[in-house]
Amino acid sequence: MTTESALPLPRLPVPDIRAEVAFQHSQKQNQRTQEYRLRPPKLRLANRSHLSTCMSTTAHAISFRGESDGNCNALPELDANALSGSYDRSMNETYFEQCFTRLAKIGEGSFGEVFKVRSNEDGRMYAIKMSKELYRSEHYRQERLEEVRRYEQFSGHANFVQFYRAWEQNDRLYMQMELCRESLDRYLVRRRHIPEETIWNILLDLLLALKNLHDRNLIHLDIKLDNVLIGDDDSCKLADFGLVIDVDRANRHQATEGDSRYMAPEILQGKFSKAADIFSLGVAMLELSCYLELPHNGPLWQQLRSGVLPQDFMKNISPELEVLIRQMMSPDPDSRPTVDHLLSHKKLVCLMERRDRWKLLIKMKQTIRRSRRVAWSKLCNLKHIIFNFVTAILSAYMHRDATSNEHKLNGSPLQQHLRDKRPPMISLRLHASTPTVGNVRNTPIEFLPGENCLHLSQQSTPITFSTHNKIVNSTPVNHNNHSFRSRKDLTKTSFKTVENECGIENFNDIQSSPNGISRPNSFLNLEDLEQNSQPFVSLDKSSLQECRKKLFTKMDN
Numbered sequence: 001m002t003t004e005s006a007l008p009l010p011r012l013p014v015p016d017i018r019a020e021v022a023f024q025h026s027q028k029q030n031q032r033t034q035e036y037r038l039r040p041p042k043l044r045l046a047n048r049s050h051l052s053t054c055m056s057t058t059a060h061a062i063s064f065r066g067e068s069d070g071n072c073n074a075l076p077e078l079d080a081n082a083l084s085g086s087y088d089r090s091m092n093e094t095y096f097e098q099c100f101t102r103l104a105k106i107g108e109g110s111f112g113e114v115f116k117v118r119s120n121e122d123g124r125m126y127a128i129k130m131s132k133e134l135y136r137s138e139h140y141r142q143e144r145l146e147e148v149r150r151y152e153q154f155s156g157h158a159n160f161v162q163f164y165r166a167w168e169q170n171d172r173l174y175m176q177m178e179l180c181r182e183s184l185d186r187y188l189v190r191r192r193h194i195p196e197e198t199i200w201n202i203l204l205d206l207l208l209a210l211k212n213l214h215d216r217n218l219i220h221l222d223i224k225l226d227n228v229l230i231g232d233d234d235s236c237k238l239a240d241f242g243l244v245i246d247v248d249r250a251n252r253h254q255a256t257e258g259d260s261r262y263m264a265p266e267i268l269q270g271k272f273s274k275a276a277d278i279f280s281l282g283v284a285m286l287e288l289s290c291y292l293e294l295p296h297n298g299p300l301w302q303q304l305r306s307g308v309l310p311q312d313f314m315k316n317i318s319p320e321l322e323v324l325i326r327q328m329m330s331p332d333p334d335s336r337p338t339v340d341h342l343l344s345h346k347k348l349v350c351l352m353e354r355r356d357r358w359k360l361l362i363k364m365k366q367t368i369r370r371s372r373r374v375a376w377s378k379l380c381n382l383k384h385i386i387f388n389f390v391t392a393i394l395s396a397y398m399h400r401d402a403t404s405n406e407h408k409l410n411g412s413p414l415q416q417h418l419r420d421k422r423p424p425m426i427s428l429r430l431h432a433s434t435p436t437v438g439n440v441r442n443t444p445i446e447f448l449p450g451e452n453c454l455h456l457s458q459q460s461t462p463i464t465f466s467t468h469n470k471i472v473n474s475t476p477v478n479h480n481n482h483s484f485r486s487r488k489d490l491t492k493t494s495f496k497t498v499e500n501e502c503g504i505e506n507f508n509d510i511q512s513s514p515n516g517i518s519r520p521n522s523f524l525n526l527e528d529l530e531q532n533s534q535p536f537v538s539l540d541k542s543s544l545q546e547c548r549k550k551l552f553t554k555m556d557n
């Protein structure tokens with residue numbers, strides 16, 4: 001006895017009897033439950049010599065795009081140059097570390113960890129799935145790369161996650177894809193109750209995704225709420241193609257079972273068919289509509305696979321949905337409906353029609369908005385043309401009116417009177433700049449002798465003509481510093497002098513010269529003026545005399 005008690009008893013494997021003890025379905029728990037995937041065994045001491053290419057520390061892009069269907073088992077070409085230009089191969093950091101900023105870890109499965117990242121290249125957010133374990137064999141690597149092929153194949157469809165690129169470095173696979181809001185599993189835990197209308201919509205999304213796979217003779221084998229992601233547009237997207245197999249070509253022994261909670265019963269007998277996906281989808285719908293904690297094994301697990309569904313939980317769902325779930329979870333794979341059969345369900349047909357109408361409406365709205373924008377710009381153009389046309393007509397009309405009025409007024413006594421009353425103005429052309437000292441001809445004193453000389457140093461520039469020297473000077477020269485004169489006097493004198501000297505009949509005539517001569521502010525050479533044939537300045541003696549006479553008469557008046 002003593003020897004028996006002294007010896008430690010060998011530990012025997014303990015069966016999981018939790019479900020049997022409870023023997024009752026329970027509500028879904030919030031904490032993440034243990035993974036019950038039947039994973040392939042790990043080969044820790046695998047011969048890795050054949051993995052030389054992927055063991056390289058340099059990142060290599062992986063892509064199956066452009067590959068023909070007949071070559072789908074071949075591995076893709078490794079292209080080190082296909083990765084972004086900002087990647088510096090000489091640095092110690094990996095491509096992932098160099099080109100992305102890791103923001104948070106958003107998920108983890110049995111094969112990979114998923115990070116929310118920001119690309120350093122374009123500043124956008126992405127999700128990057130990094131394989132958890134290092135490549136332990138070439139076979140394992142090929143299995144992982146198969147997921148890249150599938151992601152690439154289905155990327156672009158509204159109900160699959162958008163895929164951007166994949167690369168491998170240091171024995172790991174990285175996949176860059178669209179960042180989704182959350183998984184359906186998290187959504188359910190957060191919301192607890194999901195309205196039935198939403199459940200029908202989710203079912204339709206997943207059936208459309210599944211149709212795409214089944215039409216290509218592919219089976220997903222891992223359909224579960226955790227692998228359905230909700231996109232920014234609220235649509236559900238099927239993700240995680242790690243276990244996808246080709247019904248025709250795949251070696252059945254290669255197939256790996258998915259999560260046991262969603263697994264179809266025939267999988268245990270090694271029967272992999274499209275119907276297995278339908279069963280998993282049925283379980284996911286049951287979980288979604290009843291907020292049920294799915295059993296991983298045990299009698300409850302068996303019950304669900306023998307056609308006995310928890311009535312207590314199902315009393316709140318519509319008979320339509322219940323019937324559909326029962327059909328999908330039928331124990332016999334052959335009696336389960338196909339994707340096409342399910343999609344022909346009247347409720348789903350109705351939903352599809354509504355979506356089509358909605359899409360059409362959105363398209364119409366966009367077309368109307370676009371055409372409205374085009375019409376508006378055309379209208380603006382037309383308005384512009386009309387405006388230009390009207391203004392052109394109006395201005396032509398007004399111009400004609402103004403000209404005829406002017407013609408009429410020109411000869412009238414009123415116009416004559418107005419012209420006489422207008423203050424005399426003069427505009428003359430600038431001919432020379434300030435004279436240089438020493439040049440006798442140009443000295444201001446020489447230019448402005450005797451009576452024509454103005455004493456206006458503090459006042460604005462007057463106009464002074466000196467016919468003696470044939471020079472006109474506008475610069476005030478203060479000869480008499482003893483007294484100031486009023487500006488009025490100055491103007492009078494200056495114009496008197498000018499008219500007097502030049503024989504100009506009316507200063508307005510001068511101003512309206514076609515040469516647009518401005519206010520004189522310096523010297524004018526009258527000879528030049530004469531030579532340049534300015535029509536308003538007549539410098540011959542006789543006209544000056546005449547001008548003088550007329551001006552005096554006018555001034556006196």
Ligand SMILES: Nc1ncnc2c1ncn2[C@@H]1O[C@H](COP(=O)(O)OP(=O)(O)OP(=O)(O)O)[C@@H](O)[C@H]1O
Pocket residue numbers: 037106107108109110111112113114127129161177178179180181182183222226227229239240242
């Ligand atoms: N593109 C994405 N956007 C947001 N979250 C994501 C994205 N891809 C994956 N996830 C999150 O990461 C989790 C794990 O991702 P995924 O299922 O691809 O990994 P896995 O290792 O293949 O998982 P499994 O154990 O199901 O095989 C998902 O359940 C989801 O919550």
Ligand SMILES: [Mg+2]
Pocket residue numbers: 109110226227240
């Ligand atoms: Mg997953």
